[in-house]
Amino acid sequence: MKIVVCVKQVPDTEAEKRLLPDTLTVDRESSNPVLNEMDEFAIEEALKLTEAHGGEVVVLTMGPDGADAAVRKALSMGAHSGILLSDPALAGSDAVATSYAIAQALGTTEYDLVILGSEASDARTSLVPAMLAERLGLPQLTFASKVEIDGTSITVNRLTDYGHDVVQAQLPAVVSVVEKINEPRYPSFKGIMAAKKKPVAALDVAAAGIDAALVGQAAAATTVVDAAQRPPRSAGVKVTDEGDGGVKLAEFLSAQKFI
Amino acid sequence: MSSKPVSPLDLFAIDGLLSDEERAMRDLVRSYGARELRPHIADWFEAGDLPAREVARGLGRLGVLGMHLHGYGCAGTSALTYGLACMELEAVDSGLRSLVSVQGSLAMFAIWRYGSEEHKQAWLPRMAAGEAIGCFGLTEPDFGSNPAGMRTTAKRDGDSWVLNGTKMWITNGSVADVAVVWAGTADGIRGFVVPTDTPGFSAPVIKKKLSLRASVTSELVLQDVRLPADAMLPQAAGLAGPLGCLDEARFGIVFGALGAARDCLEAAIAYALDREVFDRPLAGFQLTQQKLADMALELGKGMLLALHLGRLKDAGQLDPRQVSLGKLNNVREALDIARECRTILAANGITLEYPVLRHANNLESVLTYEGTSEIHSLVIGRALTGLSAFV
Ligand SMILES: Cc1cc2nc3c(=O)[nH]c(=O)nc-3n(C[C@H](O)[C@H](O)[C@H](O)COP(=O)(O)OP(=O)(O)OC[C@H]3O[C@@H](n4cnc5c(N)ncnc54)[C@H](O)[C@@H]3O)c2cc1C
Ligand SMILES: Cc1cc2nc3c(=O)[nH]c(=O)nc-3n(C[C@H](O)[C@H](O)[C@H](O)COP(=O)(O)OP(=O)(O)OC[C@H]3O[C@@H](n4cnc5c(N)ncnc54)[C@H](O)[C@@H]3O)c2cc1C
Numbered sequence: 001m002k003i004v005v006c007v008k009q010v011p012d013t014e015a016e017k018r019l020l021p022d023t024l025t026v027d028r029e030s031s032n033p034v035l036n037e038m039d040e041f042a043i044e045e046a047l048k049l050t051e052a053h054g055g056e057v058v059v060l061t062m063g064p065d066g067a068d069a070a071v072r073k074a075l076s077m078g079a080h081s082g083i084l085l086s087d088p089a090l091a092g093s094d095a096v097a098t099s100y101a102i103a104q105a106l107g108t109t110e111y112d113l114v115i116l117g118s119e120a121s122d123a124r125t126s127l128v129p130a131m132l133a134e135r136l137g138l139p140q141l142t143f144a145s146k147v148e149i150d151g152t153s154i155t156v157n158r159l160t161d162y163g164h165d166v167v168q169a170q171l172p173a174v175v176s177v178v179e180k181i182n183e184p185r186y187p188s189f190k191g192i193m194a195a196k197k198k199p200v201a202a203l204d205v206a207a208a209g210i211d212a213a214l215v216g217q218a219a220a221a222t223t224v225v226d227a228a229q230r231p232p233r234s235a236g237v238k239v240t241d242e243g244d245g246g247v248k249l250a251e252f253l254s255a256q257k258f259i
Numbered sequence: 260m261s262s263k264p265v266s267p268l269d270l271f272a273i274d275g276l277l278s279d280e281e282r283a284m285r286d287l288v289r290s291y292g293a294r295e296l297r298p299h300i301a302d303w304f305e306a307g308d309l310p311a312r313e314v315a316r317g318l319g320r321l322g323v324l325g326m327h328l329h330g331y332g333c334a335g336t337s338a339l340t341y342g343l344a345c346m347e348l349e350a351v352d353s354g355l356r357s358l359v360s361v362q363g364s365l366a367m368f369a370i371w372r373y374g375s376e377e378h379k380q381a382w383l384p385r386m387a388a389g390e391a392i393g394c395f396g397l398t399e400p401d402f403g404s405n406p407a408g409m410r411t412t413a414k415r416d417g418d419s420w421v422l423n424g425t426k427m428w429i430t431n432g433s434v435a436d437v438a439v440v441w442a443g444t445a446d447g448i449r450g451f452v453v454p455t456d457t458p459g460f461s462a463p464v465i466k467k468k469l470s471l472r473a474s475v476t477s478e479l480v481l482q483d484v485r486l487p488a489d490a491m492l493p494q495a496a497g498l499a500g501p502l503g504c505l506d507e508a509r510f511g512i513v514f515g516a517l518g519a520a521r522d523c524l525e526a527a528i529a530y531a532l533d534r535e536v537f538d539r540p541l542a543g544f545q546l547t548q549q550k551l552a553d554m555a556l557e558l559g560k561g562m563l564l565a566l567h568l569g570r571l572k573d574a575g576q577l578d579p580r581q582v583s584l585g586k587l588n589n590v591r592e593a594l595d596i597a598r599e600c601r602t603i604l605a606a607n608g609i610t611l612e613y614p615v616l617r618h619a620n621n622l623e624s625v626l627t628y629e630g631t632s633e634i635h636s637l638v639i640g641r642a643l644t645g646l647s648a649f650v
Binding site: 069072073076185186187188189190192193196 | 279280283284287290291320321322323326334335336340
């Protein structure tokens with residue numbers, strides 16, 4: 001079984017994020033780029049599936065040249081090879097364009113299953129997995145908290161507000177996973193050293209068969225017209241207990257619709 | 260005027276001196292430490308108990324144990340990377356680094372360097388994985404700085420060796436599966452691979468410690484411990500055997516101590532920025548800044564020394580006397596930094612809510628083991644003058 005895991009490099013989740021005032025895009029220079037945390041769960045699930053059923057894991061990212069580091073991280077966890085889709089024409093792509101670009105890049109390889117995170121921690125649209133499945137014409141099994149494969153059939157628990165749905169499809173398929181699904185392994189020193197020697201294919205728009213007019217910031221279907229800083233946190237409300245503290249607390253909570 | 264604070268080692272642009280791979284490995288140990296170890300360390304220290312087996316298994320999975328050795332399941336990294344890993348572990352607690360030093364640099368190294376092929380096959384893969392724990396018994400109740408005087412003996416009896424004696428202050432002793440024990444024989448000091456379930460071997464825990472509480476320290480009692488003839492490490496003859504191991508472990512401490520110092524300094528800076536005295540942040544006072552500047556200088560200088568020694572070691576050019584330079588300087592300065600940071604945290608500094616006094620207490624042991632600061636001064640003095648002042 002061959003599984004492609006799509007991963008995104010994002011600004012460090014711990015660091016304060018800000019937008020560049022002129023382009024209104026994320027300032028990626030001011031904080032360390034890291035592998036999107038949710039994507040570690042996707043990698044872990046792919047590794048577990050191939051450990052159980054055999055096969056290999058290919059990790060795919062679209063991003064600047066430095067996104068190579070996200071691919072290496074996945075390789076050091078145990079993925080077998082990588083694809084880095086990088087081209088100045090792709091900069092500023094929205095979710096629609098991102099899904100198109102990834103779909104085209106997937107055309108350069110064979111696969112039985114595509115696994116993604118359910119959300120990137122920077123833009124947080126959660127749109128890419130569904131759009132990608134649509135573009136590939138494959139079943140989409142999103143927000144999976146459990147994945148099982150039996151022959152060519154795949155069954156997932158799809159997380160919902162009320163619990164989960166059990167969803168089934170035939171491979172090939174597109175899955176996005178939630179954090180509940182597993183506990184990602186740490187890379188190991190041996191893994192880090194082995195990652196250096198694993199093959200990473202570099203693709204530009206031409207090699208991936210991407211029409212440059214359909215990607216990049218200029219092609220985005222929506223534009224960010226304005227952005228404002230989140231207002232600083234206000235001081236809050238102090239309740240002085242004059243024997244009626246409990247009542248006052250309850251009044252406050254009910255006024256805020258907490259109770 | 261205020262600007263964004265920069266961390267002490269970033270001010271020295273240390274990261275630029277490391278390769279991508281060295282940084283990746285360091286970051287792995289750092290994030291593992293932050294997520295898996297740091298949340299528990301104050302409790303382990305307070306309880307005076309380390310779940311050593313569990314910790315060893317976790318570190319074994321990363322590949323930390325015996326990481327700079329080659330073959331037999333060891334990761335085979337550079338020595339410098341081993342130093343960086345020690346630094347990240349000791350930033351959490353010197354006790355964790357001690358576990359790793361003893362496992363990798365003392366017990367595993369002794370077997371790897373001096374053992375027979377059978378010794379290596381039997382122990383190294385399990386020790387690298389953290390499935391088996393090792394300890395290293397050199398020090399005795401009456402012989403620390405002068406191990407040549409040791410009283411533990413190994414006598415030939417037909418096809419066997421019979422060991423008798425007592426070892427003291429042995430890290431990992433009570434949790435070990437295998438002990439590398441040094442003993443006097445008819446033909447000088449020799450090393451022995453002793454499975455700890457051998458009859459006559461016992462390892463009572465040393466309690467009531469005020470330092471390295473998150474580390475297991477034990478006595479080793481050897482009472483007519485009978486071992487097969489091939490239990491002796493064939494390639495180690497005389498005191499050079501154990502001293503060769505100690506050089507390995509000291510090298511890790513050169514880096515490790517700085518981890519503790521860095522953690523203290525980071526805690527002190529954060530605290531000083533947050534804490535207001537006389538209506539202003541403590542960090543804005545000149546006396547505080549003088550302390551911080553001096554500490555950052557010593558930390559950065561120590562780091563540059565450590566990296567220099569690391570590069571020398573990887574080039575196969577490190578002289579043991581240079582390890583003495585590093586151990587003496589970096590542990591001494593780390594201890595000073597930890598104590599100075601404690602003054603910045605004042606009363607809060609004496610609690611386990613903050614790491615500073617825990618580190619300072621630990622570093623007292625680090626100053627003593629692997630060659631006391633006095634002994635390293637004598638080594639350096641002898642190098643500089645050609646005169647030995649040991650006796
Ligand atoms: C400041 C800002 C400005 C933006 N500007 C615009 C704009 O002008 N117009 C517009 O329409 N959109 C814009 N976006 C949206 C953003 O560019 C896209 O949403 C993004 O490219 C992909 O969506 P996502 O990050 O929300 O991924 P999600 O859908 O949340 O990600 C889910 C999963 O998809 C996979 N994935 C996502 N991205 C990649 C990738 N690059 N390579 C491989 N796998 C990937 C990962 O597995 C990830 O876990 C902007 C976002 C921000 C924060
Ligand atoms: C927590 C902990 C863990 C340890 N783990 C291990 C372990 O795993 N394995 C192991 O074998 N040992 C271990 N040790 C022992 C350690 O290596 C010894 O404590 C150390 O070598 C010093 O020996 P000592 O305590 O007997 O001091 P002594 O040798 O009695 O020294 C007392 C004082 O005299 C000074 N001194 C000694 N000789 C001279 C001299 N010639 N000139 C001037 N001053 C001198 C010393 O520097 C010291 O200040 C551990 C110790 C501690 C505290």
